[in-house]
């Protein structure tokens with residue numbers, strides 16, 4: 489059976505971009521008679537708020553984007569992440585952000601720094617001499633990770649050269665998104681991951697984690713980003729496009745109709761319910777180009 493998920497972070501109210509992803513994830517699952525999970529990604533305690541968790545659930549219900557199960561909060565799953573962490577080839581890294589920048593390490597295509605390996609082979613004595621609480625990185629192999637994205641097609645990344653050893657546990661003790669998401673999707677039996685294409689470059693890291701932890705790799709569908717007319721990403725800062733504002737101005741069918749039109753599922757932005765789109769939906773209709781949205785919507 490197909491199992492999909494919504495995985496919103498409760499660091500703000502959902503905005504148009506989240507809705508676009510949520511709608512496509514929901515349509516994909518419902519068109520296959522699958523099961524939909526809701527997973528609240530409250531991994532980062534500093535950025536997560538209870539009121540946003542409640543708002544996310546209320547907004548999904550208002551839109552008619554139903555789910556079948558809610559998985560445990562990430563904040564309650566530290567022991568599970570610790571267990572997975574213990575199975576990985578990790579080492580402590582004492583580099584600060586500014587030291588890494590000073591080392592002028594090259595950047596990966598998603599803007600993250602390719603770690604130059606400074607702490608990779610420190611001796612016990614060198615580690616003991618460090619006065620800082622370390623982050624923990626995984627030692628990645630010189631191997632190409634290949635996969636086929638359901639929207640973006642064939643993908644290949646040389647993990648060591650194009651990404652480098654990446655952090656799986658931050659120096660403040662919080663397990664990294666890359667590790668948590670892999671444990672969560674595997675434990676939830678998730679078979680397809682639908683999310684914004686800003687996470688396409690994270691996927692090789694996650695695939696390597698699935699393989700290393702002996703867990704099945706789901707299928708990935710990365711959906712195009714919604715951008716403002718100047719090409720900039722519509723962020724949570726674009727207040728007029730968050731759900732609080734959108735709900736003041738639109739009915740659910742109007743918003744869904746507009747999103748379906750942006751996704752090219754329909755020819756006009758006429759109001760429609762999410763349920764009515766199930767028959768229309770096919771991944772073949774979803775393109776890869778960024779989708780321009782007028783922020784005055």
Ligand code: GLU
Nearest residue numbers: 495496497529669682683
């Ligand atoms: N929590 C992430 C977000 O809200 C999504 C992560 C994922 O889908 O893997 O952008």
